[in-house]
Amino acid sequence: MAENIFLEVVTPQKAVVSEEAQIVVAPGTEGEFGVLRGHTTFLTSLKVGTLRYKDASGKERYLFVNGGFAEALPNKVTLLAESAERRGDIDVDRARQAKDRAEKRISAASDDIDLVRAEAALRRALHRLDIASM
Amino acid sequence: MATLKEVQTKIGSVKKTKQITSAMKMVATSRLRGAQESMEAFKPYASKFSEVLGSIAGKAGEDASPLLVPREEAKKVNIILCTSDRGLCGGFNGNLIEKADKFIKESLQDKEVSFTCFGKRGRDWARKSGMTIEDEYLDVVGGQFDFSVASTSGQKLINNFLEEAVDEVYLVCSEFKSLARQEPVVKQILPIPPIEVEETDGSAATDDGVYLAEHICEPSSDELLGEMLPKNIFIQIYDALLQTSTSEHASRMRAMENATKACEDMIDELQTIFNKTRQAGITADLMDIVGGAEALNG
Numbered sequence: 453m454a455e456n457i458f459l460e461v462v463t464p465q466k467a468v469v470s471e472e473a474q475i476v477v478a479p480g481t482e483g484e485f486g487v488l489r490g491h492t493t494f495l496t497s498l499k500v501g502t503l504r505y506k507d508a509s510g511k512e513r514y515l516f517v518n519g520g521f522a523e524a525l526p527n528k529v530t531l532l533a534e535s536a537e538r539r540g541d542i543d544v545d546r547a548r549q550a551k552d553r554a555e556k557r558i559s560a561a562s563d564d565i566d567l568v569r570a571e572a573a574l575r576r577a578l579h580r581l582d583i584a585s586m
Numbered sequence: 587m588a589t590l591k592e593v594q595t596k597i598g599s600v601k602k603t604k605q606i607t608s609a610m611k612m613v614a615t616s617r618l619r620g621a622q623e624s625m626e627a628f629k630p631y632a633s634k635f636s637e638v639l640g641s642i643a644g645k646a647g648e649d650a651s652p653l654l655v656p657r658e659e660a661k662k663v664n665i666i667l668c669t670s671d672r673g674l675c676g677g678f679n680g681n682l683i684e685k686a687d688k689f690i691k692e693s694l695q696d697k698e699v700s701f702t703c704f705g706k707r708g709r710d711w712a713r714k715s716g717m718t719i720e721d722e723y724l725d726v727v728g729g730q731f732d733f734s735v736a737s738t739s740g741q742k743l744i745n746n747f748l749e750e751a752v753d754e755v756y757l758v759c760s761e762f763k764s765l766a767r768q769e770p771v772v773k774q775i776l777p778i779p780p781i782e783v784e785e786t787d788g789s790a791a792t793d794d795g796v797y798l799a800e801h802i803c804e805p806s807s808d809e810l811l812g813e814m815l816p817k818n819i820f821i822q823i824y825d826a827l828l829q830t831s832t833s834e835h836a837s838r839m840r841a842m843e844n845a846t847k848a849c850e851d852m853i854d855e856l857q858t859i860f861n862k863t864r865q866a867g868i869t870a871d872l873m874d875i876v877g878g879a880e881a882l883n884g
Contacts, residue, residue, distance in 0.1 A: 462631045463598070464733045464824060465624070482804045495638065495801035497813050521814065523638055532635055534733055 551577035604849035611842035660753035665868040668759040669708035669828040676841035679707040685770035736824035759826035760833035768833035817829035
């Protein structure tokens, strides 16, 4: 289909997604943004969150992205993330454990660095669980 | 000359050694494949990243990030030394250590040098030569590791740099050129050397002929660059670890192949000695018998 845009999600380990999409919605640091074909060239950093896109057949797909960058070109969107997982690949047990651990750490945190770290871990775990339960 | 029994025992032991070396070679070969695959898998990420970085580096100001600014007088230098944990891989670790040593002697005289060691071999060397070891990471090179190792260690170095606990950071690692060639290299990590700005002529066009125009950046290009630069350091460290791992396996594979060949040669040689000794024994026995018979007849 002519109006599709090519989506690529790349992590240091592997290319997670590489396919045509009708629309891509990604979590930018300045707010969520949607990309259709013909988007102007655009570069932004991403926060931890959910990447949504409709694949060529119109099916909604969800991915967890752990921050990174996105580059949009008129016919292509590239996401560079340190890690990204498709909904089906999320390890729910691990995320749940991570959530419990992070909550415990937050209540016991002794200094700011610990707190910041634990909060980031909690955010990641919650997003993962969120996506998995969708 | 050695007795028959001695030669036989020797042949047996060399054969066993050969078994071990050829098994190690096979293990190295399969690990090498794995390491090469993760190296290949990392390439798209790294190349895309440097492409984007190059395109915004041109727009951002000179001093967009403190990581770009060289110190007026660099006194404290940290060297990230990547070596393997295990030996039996030919001159691999020796070459890396020699490179680091030479670099220190030639370019870092009268400076305070400390080490961040990936791999036991390099750490042992640094410890033995009385160097300061800032940090050590074992069980990384040559095994399974992910990006987080690179980002934790990289973040630590960046923090040290910003707190002025260290003025310059260099990376010594092995560059994987081909199965037969791995070269130790030294790279400057901090302050970040000037980034090559993406060419704005036809070469910047993507495969589909779309011109890589000026990006709209969100947040500003300076802020984005500030976020990307540390990541770029993690990428360099991760890349170094991947390449060093691959080189280690390739080196070990070659070393073990040579060892197996040497064992084969040795077995051949020993076999000849064995045959000769045996022959000499038989001749001596015959002479005895013949001599005895002669004596009886006489």
